[in-house]
Amino acid sequence: MSFYRIGVDVGGTNTDAAILDVQAAHEPTRGVLASHKALTTPDITSGIEAAIVAVLQASKVDRSRILSVAIGTTHFINALIEADARRLDRVAVVRLCGPFTRQMPPFTGFPAEIHRVLDGGAYYLDGGLEVDGRPIAPLDEAQVRQTARAIVASGVRVVALVGVFSPLDHQAMCEEKGKAILQDEAPELAVVCSKHIGPTGFLERENATILNAAILRTGHSVKDGFQRAMERLRLTCPLYLCQNDGTLIDADTAADFPIKTFASGPSNSMSGAAFLAGLDKKYAQTLPVLGRGADSTGKVGRVFDRASLDMSSVGGREEDGEETDEEGEKREEKKGEQLEPQILVVDIGGTTTDVCALLPSGFPRQAPGFVDVAGVRTAFSIPEVVSIGLGGGSKVEVASSCRPDAAAGAVSVGPSSVGHEFVARSRIFGGPTLTATDIVVADGSVQLGDASLVGDIPPETRQAARNEMNRLLETVIDKMKVSTAPVHVLLVGGGSILAAGDIKGVDECIKPPHQGAANAVGAAIGKICGEVDTVEILGGRDEKAVISAACERAIEEAIAKGAAPDDVQIVEVNKMPLQYMSQVTIRIQIRAVGRPAIPIEYPFSSSSSSSSSSSPSPSPSPSPLSLASESSSPSLPSSPSSAPSPPLSPLTPSSLLSPSRPSSPSPYHLQTHDDIKLDEQAEGSKTGVSNASHPTTTPSLGVDIANYRPDVRDGVWYPSDIDLEFISTGCAVLGTGGGGPTYYEYLKSLKALESHGKGRMRIISPASLKDDAVVCLGSWYGSPSVINEKLAAGHEIIDAINMVNQLQNIDRFDGVLADE
Incomplete structure (x- = not known):
């Protein structure tokens, strides 16, 4: 008997959906029964x-069999x-520090x-931890209670709570x-704890916590709209949202942590492409078993051991020293062997082409460093994607119409x-614009x-356009290569028809079945993730034992979120x-993933349609919206499980924000504007500005x-601020910033320049100083990992210089010498 999963991916141009038979994944079609591509509507929910x-x-499946x-x-x-x-709230930032x-206050950058x-x-406030x-x-x-009263008095109802370490x-x-x-003290406050948002790295974690708190109301409104749509479709199965790293999160948790779902599109496309091409089978055969499985007796139990923690084979990294002689000899022996091909996924959509590399784990290669979200620096795990402006709807311009100096x-x-x-x-549909399609x-x-x-x-125009498309593809593919190994390309997306003939630098080009809906397939096959990011002081403990315990915790977290216990594996160490x-x-980062488990309460009953729209197992992370007790919020609507489902009705934009029975009691009742009752998803109601996310930290734009x-x-x-940006970039490239990044010092310099104005900050050559000049x-x-979490108060170096000058009876000095 078959079971099914539905995946939906909303892009800027198209909304894709696919339905899969999970028990037919071994077939050539990979179990894809039907897919559909439609134009994205201003009202996103109705398009979904x-x-x-x-x-x-199209599939005519039994809806009660949809998982x-x-x-x-x-x-x-x-x-x-x-x-x-209209969709954002003001956020009070409370630091436990x-x-x-103090040197870098909230909202810096x-x-x-x-x-x-x-x-x-x-x-x-007082609080926080040392490393x-x-x-x-x-x-x-008493200090915390006083702060709660002050926040309420200011009219703010959302708090980002951030503690050092x-x-x-x-x-x-x-x-x-x-x-x-x-x-x-203030039950009406919604509080988001930063430890549930991001890893160590104070400013980036705080930034992400602020953004998450600001869109909480929108997160719950969108989730409620999705769940009402499922009720109208008579779907009583769990509802998940896709996270930035390609894994799934239940809808209720996603509403509490919406910032974790902002960039799921590329991840869906990459994982969907790998699945459709059958690469998941290859990885399943070659990866070490780091998770739960069945032993020879059929009993499910732990089967990973410390000796199997080969980080290179599970997409991890180890930064603890140089290559040993034995490792070097093994590497030399492998020089003559045939290299494993590097797999690149090329997703050509209606507007852009995204290129990403796949790791041996089958997951996309993750971007190093930090990620800007709406111009704000954060630390999230997202795929390393290179994008270019080439898609099925790309405009084609000839001769001087494309640029003045064109031949x-x-x-x-x-x-x-x-x-x-596009239509x-x-x-080809009777419009006036010549496009790549x-x-x-035409040819x-x-x-x-x-x-x-x-x-x-x-x-000649057709051939010239074809050559230009190939040139663009060859260039972006070349940027993603990391070795001289053969390149195999998985070509997916509705615009993949643009790629014809041989692509220079590509050894093999594969177009998997249903490649036009790879993004929706990737959403449907998404797995549930458990993560551990911790700093451990070994103190005589065995390092492998510590890592093994961290792997156990990651596996348990994945299972608690709803992953099937017999499928969870460690994919990154x-x-x-x-x-x-x-x-x-040592800092240890572990990721464990597993397919969603079939809920024990299957088949889903209509009386539990709303409550089943979340994961069958509770998330270990508490909701930021939960209050101290239910009795403190008498205005909460009752939601008995026996209440009948509302009658099915056509989906209209205004219905997305109308009151409805929530999936679970939510005490999130911030005071809203009257016009919030309007369709806040419609294009005509936006009240933002076009350059709102223009970053203040890149003045050279x-x-x-x-x-x-x-x-x-x-x-x-x-x-100037432009000079400071160039200095920061140059120091980072040359490595003269010591062991840490230059970004924090750059922000401090920008703040000083803004506070004192141009002219007060000066850079001079030592040769221009007088012989009796005093320079401090x-x-x-210390460890950058500590300094970048326990930020400075801002007066430490100044106090040290003043104390030395006081001891030396120096009442003035002519400059400050940078130590690196």
């Missing part, structure tokens, strides 16, 4: 419902990009418009305790696109629309020693760098 209806009608619906959407990030005040972190919309005040787990200062309950707080001493006190007959393809107006504007239809490669409408395109520590200290000159007069350089030196030392 229409796509699901189409695949249900889950998984949706990838960009709706949450859109509210941030547009700085739409003792005397530290935010784009000006988003800062203006979100800033709900900053509060510095070894000792409290910086005990949490002061809170991700290492396994005893719930800081943020959880602070949250409980805040909500006991006669030259052809330009993209980056501008007709987007969701109305492309020539028109070109491939007979595909049959689409009316080919007679593009029969007048000259052969990262280990990084921390320098300058008195004891051996729009500057003619080739002709830019710094302000140097009489041997003195008066740096102040310096930090």
